[in-house]
Amino acid sequence: MDLDLSPQDLAFRDEVRAFLAENLTAEIRDGAAATPSVFVEPEIGQAWNAVLHRKGWLAYQWPREYGGTGWSPVQRYIFEKECAEAGAPNLTVLGLKLVAPVIYAFGTPEQKAHYLPRILSGEDYWCQGFSEPASGSDLASLQCRAVRVSDERGERYVVNGSKIWTTHAHWANRMFCLARTDASAHKNAGISFLLVDMNQPGISVRPILTLAGDHEVNQVFLEDVEVPVSDRVGAEGDGWKLAKFLLENERGGSCHAPKLAYDLRRIEADATAQPDGHGGTMAGNAEWRRRVARIRLGVESLEMIELKILSEIAHGQKPGPQTSLVKLLASNLRQDIDLLAMDLLGVAGLELERQRPLYGAQAPQAVHGLPSQVAAARYLNSRAWTIFGGTNEVQAGIIAKTVLHL
Structure with missing residues (x-):
């Protein structure tokens, strides 16, 4: 697996960066940052979907004949990584990444012609x-x-x-x-x-x-x-066969590592201004740094697994049960990072504003700033990561049976 980007891939990365700099508005980015749940509210998610749809990049994982970009797995990874590092919201996954592949892989011509354009336009949610x-x-x-x-x-x-x-x-x-x-x-x-x-x-x-x-x-x-x-x-x-196909896309249809790395860097930046109680900041605390390093190593390991899967897809192989490993690791890392934010913020992180949304003109005033306002809600919401899409125990069973042959 060659980790070096080709000149063409580097040019594509620069194109994505320029597009994000011009089209990812502060309202959309701030709305994503102020969303504690896994799924962004439709007014934020659909607004970003519309921007990508106008560019022709919304269905970046779809085959070209159904309205997709026809990008290579490497290009898809670059796009997801650059979106994560720019603070873009997650896409509306249920339509774009879950049901759409089922429709274009197993649906009738009539179903494809009717539903796929409506997913792209946002007419169907x-x-x-x-x-x-x-x-x-x-x-x-x-x-x-x-x-x-x-x-x-x-x-x-x-x-x-x-x-x-x-x-x-x-x-x-x-x-x-x-x-x-x-x-x-x-x-x-x-x-x-x-x-x-x-x-x-x-x-x-x-x-x-x-x-x-x-x-x-x-x-x-x-x-x-x-x-x-x-x-x-x-x-x-045939529903069970289609459901297994869909769940493989849910568990491994996206690259989680770039978003996890982005959130970890934000927490590290916040640590430079957070007192450690001993005259310094948390960024200089040895135990804190060890804890961050352990999580960073986990994120980097996950990224290597995701890149390996992308490499195999590029060579015509199916994602297969490796997606369960991605889901298992990503879920645990998501919870580790959200707990890290809570521990960093201390008492300030206990703010649990129940009014929604936390963005826009009607958003409640944050007591200690946005990171503190969303920390507890994000931590509580991420407890579901080890449950939805198949629990950790289910993923471990799949890995044991199909990968380790136990």
């Missing part, structure tokens, strides 16, 4: 209907039922059940959903992948407020909700 109250880590045990009916109105599924921890369901007009279409089949075999219109009778969304006070997740109830058979992706019963 997606949520994910996977987890259920009794089916979290054991996702294949889900009980949401979809019964196929046919009459003068055509063929459709009638869906009943509920989904939980549904991120941004209160904003979404579409949901990609796993539902059991064959109760007699093996639990992995009787599931189908459906595209659900959220703006119809029978759907209700109940907010779930996190410990940090964020309204990011919800419980969604589906009562006699109708889904045309034409909005099933893949064959009936």
